[in-house]
Amino acid sequence: MSPESEASPAVSSGPWPVLDMRERRVLGVLVEKAKTTPDTYPLSINALTTGCNQKSNREPLLNLTDLEVEDTLVRCQKKGLAIKITGGRVVRWKHSLYESWHVDKVDLAILGELLLRGPQTEGELRSRASRMEPIDDLDALRNALRPLMERKLVVYLTPEERRGAVLTHGFHDPTELERLRSRVAAEPVVESPRPSVAVAVSPAPDERWSQMETALNVAREDIATLKQTVASLQEELRQFKQALGVGAVG
Secondary structure: OOOOOOOOOOOOOOOOOOOOOHHHHHHHHHHHHHHHHHHHHOEHHHHHHHHHOOOOOOOOOOOOOHHHHHHHHHHHOOOOEEEOOOOOOOOEEEOHHHHHOOOOOHHHHHHHHHHHOEEEHHHHHHHHOOOOOOOHHHHHHHHHHHHHHHOOEEEEEOEEEEEEEEEEOOOOOHHHHHHHHHHHHHOOOOOOOOOOOOOOOOOOOOHHHHHHHHHHHHHHHHHHHHHHHHHHHHHHHHHHHHHHHOOOOO
């Protein structure tokens, strides 16, 4: 089965392993790069470290070393979440989350964004996950979230009906999850309420401006991600030429 093909439905609802911050970041980057830059995937340690430390699409910002990333990958491998690929000039890594979590392409885009950023509102999640897989609107997102919630892969930190409902992935330990719930409960509500009836209404000027601003931010983040990928490829090319005795890239 192709890694980007949809997996068969599964009834498993955990318990899911607790993932620490480094494991979440490494797996999130593997998911992201497989979808957004498939030509460079699977990833070398160098490229993965660059992806973990990039300044866009990440919360919190990290500054991991190659050694820390490699150690994290070994832990993920032991949990059946990552696969090491040898035999080439450079050792590379890929995730095995389709098989381990029995999810489809949209599911994994959602989980990947949650791993990269942690708790976020439905609106933020839809916009961000859509750069990996198309999610037309909030109704489409909620339809995708429903089975993930039932399987405890996704957890709401607020009531689902609350304005600006916030959710996260299901790989936190219970103490951390309660701390997140308390933090979110203390934050002000910023998003519009869900419509009780589906009516085709043109967005108000403020809403249109918000949508445009979100789209612009996503575009900026994608550009930053592309720059990080180019820098990583340039570094790999430099190392390759150096190994061949050609000299450093000018």
